[in-house]
Amino acid sequence: MGNTGVGMLLGDLSVKTVWLLCLGVLVLGGAIWYGVWRSGHLRRSERAQLDRNTEAAQRRDDPQKPVTR
Template sequence: MSDSGIGMLFGQLSANLLWLWFIGAFVLGGVLAYGVMKAGHLRRSERARLDRATEERQRQEDPYKRPT
């Protein structure tokens, strides 16, 4: 049996789409890895400011909470 023109077109199209899926997954993985790496690092002063703001917000929301 020989492939018709349509069958060959869809075969090539599906191979190209498969490559696009792999490239897209690779790019998406790179973007996610970059975001995770950037989000995980805070300077000491930034971390302290964030902790103070969090404690202040918790005291505002629950004034009966004991300070630690």
């Protein structure tokens, strides 16, 4: 890098470390973004199964309570 810019301030080894750190942040951020984006979407069959399981759990917990729709 020579004696200019970031290379002058940090040194060659540190510049490589900063670039690897930035790359790691981007990869980790992308993985987190994908996980958050994907977790919000359920297929129709998955949503129906979740609703059935919720109703069954509510009936099991309180049989006297009417199921609302």
